[in-house]
Amino acid sequence: MAAPAQLNVFPVGNYTFGSKPPKFEKDSNVSARMERLKEKYAREGLRRSVDAVLVVHEHGHPHVLVLQMGASFFKLPGGRLRPGEDEAEGLMRKLNGMLAPPTDSMRPDWRIADVLGTWYRPNFEAMMYPYCPAHIARPKEVKRLFLVALPERCYLSVPKNMRLIAVPLFEIYDNVARYGPVISSIPTSLSRWSLSLA
Amino acid sequence: MAAPAQLNVFPVGNYTFGSKPPKFEKDSNVSARMERLKEKYAREGLRRSVDAVLVVHEHGHPHVLVLQMGASFFKLPGGRLRPGEDEAEGLMRKLNGMLAPPTDSMRPDWRIADVLGTWYRPNFEAMMYPYCPAHIARPKEVKRLFLVALPERCYLSVPKNMRLIAVPLFEIYDNVARYGPVISSIPTSLSRWSLSLA
Ligand SMILES: [Zn+2]
Ligand SMILES: [Zn+2]
Ligand SMILES: [Zn+2]
Ligand SMILES: [Zn+2]
Numbered sequence: 240m241a242a243p244a245q246l247n248v249f250p251v252g253n254y255t256f257g258s259k260p261p262k263f264e265k266d267s268n269v270s271a272r273m274e275r276l277k278e279k280y281a282r283e284g285l286r287r288s289v290d291a292v293l294v295v296h297e298h299g300h301p302h303v304l305v306l307q308m309g310a311s312f313f314k315l316p317g318g319r320l321r322p323g324e325d326e327a328e329g330l331m332r333k334l335n336g337m338l339a340p341p342t343d344s345m346r347p348d349w350r351i352a353d354v355l356g357t358w359y360r361p362n363f364e365a366m367m368y369p370y371c372p373a374h375i376a377r378p379k380e381v382k383r384l385f386l387v388a389l390p391e392r393c394y395l396s397v398p399k400n401m402r403l404i405a406v407p408l409f410e411i412y413d414n415v416a417r418y419g420p421v422i423s424s425i426p427t428s429l430s431r432w433s434l435s436l437a
Numbered sequence: 438m439a440a441p442a443q444l445n446v447f448p449v450g451n452y453t454f455g456s457k458p459p460k461f462e463k464d465s466n467v468s469a470r471m472e473r474l475k476e477k478y479a480r481e482g483l484r485r486s487v488d489a490v491l492v493v494h495e496h497g498h499p500h501v502l503v504l505q506m507g508a509s510f511f512k513l514p515g516g517r518l519r520p521g522e523d524e525a526e527g528l529m530r531k532l533n534g535m536l537a538p539p540t541d542s543m544r545p546d547w548r549i550a551d552v553l554g555t556w557y558r559p560n561f562e563a564m565m566y567p568y569c570p571a572h573i574a575r576p577k578e579v580k581r582l583f584l585v586a587l588p589e590r591c592y593l594s595v596p597k598n599m600r601l602i603a604v605p606l607f608e609i610y611d612n613v614a615r616y617g618p619v620i621s622s623i624p625t626s627l628s629r630w631s632l633s634l635a
Contacts, residue, residue, distance in 0.1 A: 356628035369628035430554035430567035
């Protein structure tokens with residue numbers, strides 16, 4: 240493939256946002272989250288997770304849809320796979336759980352465009368890397384990032400305790416302090432795509 | 438595509454490195470380079486460039502091949518396209534000029550695996566971004582990064598004034614200060630590939 244693949248991106252105004260009952264995070268802070276990861280790892284081993292990158296445009300610039308909780312916790316729609324669960328199926332389950340309206344017939348037609356990257360958590364710590372660090376035989380978590388093409392129009396329902404925000408690429412690029420290593424890498428991973436702003 | 442594509446990566450010891458006459462850079466420092474870019478832009482407009490990412494492995498870890506000149510200037514094999522030149526053809530011309538042995542029959546069978554990313558230089562400055570920054574109608578340079586699959590074995594000839602070094606992913610990751618924004622982003626872009634260390 241000597242030319243970039245093309246992704247159609249639609250205006251944020253094409254999407255209708257509603258709300259649904261809250262989905263509480265199991266942990267209220269990073270150290271509680273790492274503690275729970277540690278306990279689960281002892282019982283179940285490697286945590287596999289999947290996240291979706293959804294792109295829209297606004298005033299001429301591509302934006303990524305990010306879930307915000309509180310003032311400073313950001314995450315992508317997605318989450319932990321069940322033991323043995325297929326990645327694509329798990330991603331659909333998570334996307335529907337987090338963003339689909341409660342009525343089944345209104346479920347968005349999510350389409351996986353491609354794998355965007357794979358991230359490794361070598362220790363029970365917040366830092367993740369886009370490769371398995373040297374001499375880490377057993378990472379604690381492997382997260383696969385998928386580019387998911389949104390339909391031209393759809394309804395999205397957001398849990399009441401979260402906000403779904405559209406963040407421009409220049410705001411997240413290299414902004415590890417605010418968005419963490421995975422989200423801040425999205426502009427780099429997306430740059431192999433030609434984004435066609437419809 | 439719900440699963441990562443696979444790239445076969447061979448040991449660095451499979452490759453035989455020789456040297457050939459020097460290829461001098463036209464500029465001895467960044468400000469001279471930017472000055473020349475400015476003059477060329479005035480005459481020819483947008484600079485289009487292509488770079489190749491070549492991957493090998495050593496002691497079990499993937500390494501990227503990088504050209505080093507002097508103590509602290511690093512670049513990927515590649516360079517500027519001629520006006521109207523096709524990207525894939527220009528990349529082959531640059532790879533052969535920089536790394537193929539002088540004997541035509543010994544030219545490596547370079548294969549473009551995929552586009553890895555696209556980088557934009559908004560101003561006559563060293564900084565580049567993996568998107569066209571907001572309200573930059575005319576970037577000064579657009580650089581396309583390609584993942585190029587090396588054959589299992591081949592000869593590589595390096596200009597005498599450069600060193601070809603194999604740098605592990607953990608050394609370049611996020612190391613903008615030493616390698617600049619493009620090279621330091623390679624681990625992130627590569628993470629969509631499953632690297633199979635043969
Ligand atoms: Zn704007
Ligand atoms: Zn905006
Ligand atoms: Zn090692
Ligand atoms: Zn090494």
